[in-house]
Amino acid sequence: MVDKVELYGKTLGELTEIVKKWGMPQYMGKQIAEWLYQHKVYDFAEMTNISKKHRVFLEENASITCPSYIQVSESVDGTKKYLYPVIGKEKFIEAVYIPDEKRNTLCISSQVGCRYACAFCMTGRQGWQGHLTPGEIVNQVANLPEIDELTNIVFMGMGEPFDNPDSVMNTLEILTSEYGLNMSKKRITVSTIGIIPAMRRFLEETGCHLAISIHSPFDEERKKLMPVQKIYPIRDVLDTLREFDFDNHRRVSFEYILFEGINDSDKHVKELVKILQGIRCRINLMRFHPIPNSPLKSPNDQVVYHFKEALINKGLMATVRTSRGMDIEAACGMLSTKKLQSEK
Template structure:
């Protein structure tokens, strides 16, 4: 019988585990401490539980830790990890060191339903969502797990299409009985999933990033089919009604494509669209993927776009491009591994 993972469970869920297995209720906090503070990988190591209770737990549960099956190291220090999830499915996790910061980019799904035309993960189609255990495992099982300062849900998949498991993982990460991280250390990125955004803003204090990529609805729709289901104007209306102060940051992701969305007219339209919002825009250079005609914008055009936004009162920065020598685009490594199989 396949064992149930303890990793990724909330304190309430661990209390249920304790009760149904005859452990005292307070044992749930002890288990949580072993999982998230001491970060053990075997139930046998839970030394403050009786041997009888450890053996009982081991019959039905395991920790749920799995090491990555592959890692690629870039000359700039970036490391891309490949995790096997289930049988022959794979997801990517990226470690990004930058001076005094160490950011981990985690995945939430195998493949993606959103089918953005510029995304290699979308080209894979959708296979399944990850469990909270599979999400948390990415954080604990990378080489520099203990050095992480920030976490971003910007890997494979749409986080808010896997809302229950992502919210469970965020609870583990930010609760005192879990990792006890400040929500300010975590950013969740979405293509604009309205229902997910509502619940996320109600139940979490983590930062929010929204993928925009064009200020014009018809142009956005051509590269992001989600525009039909969740129009960006509706997303912005929702966000304007919410409070974004120093406690929570709102940012918009904008990939620049040469000759498509990188003109100064686009910058002006974007500035008008975001006027009055407490937000910032992250400009991102496109990493080419097979079978896609969209091209990268040169740095001079990116800088002009950034300066235009800043001059129009919208804070904009250019995100440093990392890991270009190790399948930089999200989904490239997992697609290559899948094709080998």
Template sequence: MDKVNDAVTGCKRPLLGMTLPELEAVVKEAGLRPFAAKQMARRLYVGRAKNIDEMTELPKSARQWLAERYTIGRSAPKLESRSADGTVKYLFATRGEGVDYLTHGEGGRDVEAVYIPDKDRATLCVSSQAGCRMGCRFCMTGRQGYHGDLSSAGIINQILSIPESESLTNIVFMGMGEPMDNVAEVLKAVEVLTAPWGLAWSPRRITVSSIGKLDGLRRLLDETKVHVAISVHSPFPSEREGLMPVERAYPAYKVMEAMKKYDFAHQRRLSAEYIMWKGVNDDMRHAEALARLLRGVDCRVNLIRFHAIPGFDGEPSDKDVMERFRDRLNSLGVITTIRASRGEDIEAACGMLSGEKSAEL
């Protein structure tokens, strides 16, 4: 059941996150003329309305009717943590202030988004789920288990409700959860971000990360032009399975075979994300096997330093080892960079997001 529409929760349905056809259905229900849907969309996404009374293009009677049945769906972050490097981590409730942002799952945990300023770029890393089903051993989100899917309202709220919202240049779906495990709501959020009636962003400002869940990934690639990042972390199946149980269902070689059918040379980019552990996956044998895995795919590699989490016995690779690994891949024709680590001191770096238990527990 779609819990956003579940009267048992006592929450009104949020207008935030709705696509134009969904707003058109609301307008029809309200007895308004069809063009009112675009007026509502403009107020929601360009005007960034926080309450229905701000939709002054609509008659007062229509605003009253809407307010009885719907809410805008904006909710400010509960907490923020600021890093010495300028990174900011925001904690958002999945339920509260009359809004339920979960479409599936029992809840019980809030979600985090991370704002990363870097010279002329301002990136927000957003979450698509509370927790995660994928069970990656090195990831704090995966270790907490699955608590629910975020609605498109819950995703868009992260983007519109941080103080730096209007200065954002990029969005990455690399926060809590596996986006392709919640692909319908992620696609709605991407539509809101890129449609002319929404925020009208170029899809090249958006990157969606995945462990390679192919059914959802194919939908994303067929229906959008956003950039895609695939978590690999080892080119050897048995090693990858030990780190990422999803290797059994979605082997990396099958994922990369599927990627060969798509054009990543022009409007969008494909990258392989590769966390590096000392003595585990950072030698030349791994570099050469990774190059073979990516052969025939227009794909670049991002090397990521491991960030220690409780309960996982692993150490980050040394800087010089990562540089040699990078140089070897580049010599083999694979464009490779080392991603700068940001926000580790506030547990906002890659693999460290966990949210916190909600008051409902």
């Protein structure tokens, strides 16, 4: 039995090398890429500008895997959470579509589970179960039912994108290249907890936006919330960012979940202003989405908006992100965890 080569999720360069290895014309790499990503044709028999002989060979030696979602939950506010089978259909990941008046955002996953165990994250409780392939990441975007209305993509779903850097970088190429989905780099944001080597590579090789999960400006406090602080302290992350220029063409933002009585005081505002000095950025403040058996709570709206205004008064750009999909297990990892438990 022939061990078929998976083509979905391959970049143009990879597809070209594959067809050359098979003794086919080099230009077939681009033909296949365009069929896969521009035309969404997943049957070799329908790739009509490829000779019949080559189509038969592809059918016998290659595969195209891009499964549809198996479940969708829809919120009263229009938010939709899609559940996809991955890794031999034994694991599950989530993609969340968030429609708004001026922008429609898709939040996508890059891993099954996560190894970094942030205290506030349901995905981290799953532990690391595997990296997604570029095909499994691209599929969340390309085959989204609302693809024609989509304006923005954020890598803020399950997993740490920079713990799976090769797949994420190849995905970004496919999403933004003319042979691929041809999306603007300005419409894509990758969120990280601060994996410095991969973050540096991302900043050097792409023009997409970057978001850093910070959640506390104080070392010991951040360690309790985010164990990655022991490996990549936030001050080292910030020093790395200062090596790069950020302007209207490329944005860096900081994600800051507010936790009642933990990181929502005026001293946190003062320290944030201090450590972010010299970095052109914005701070996205978020309420905590409750997860089971967690002592963490979100502060009330008065505290949230006081924190925002205090940052603005200190000269920082700050916004409060609206909570969406609260009635459909909106916290990242909730739906996939429930599905995993039901399969046991």
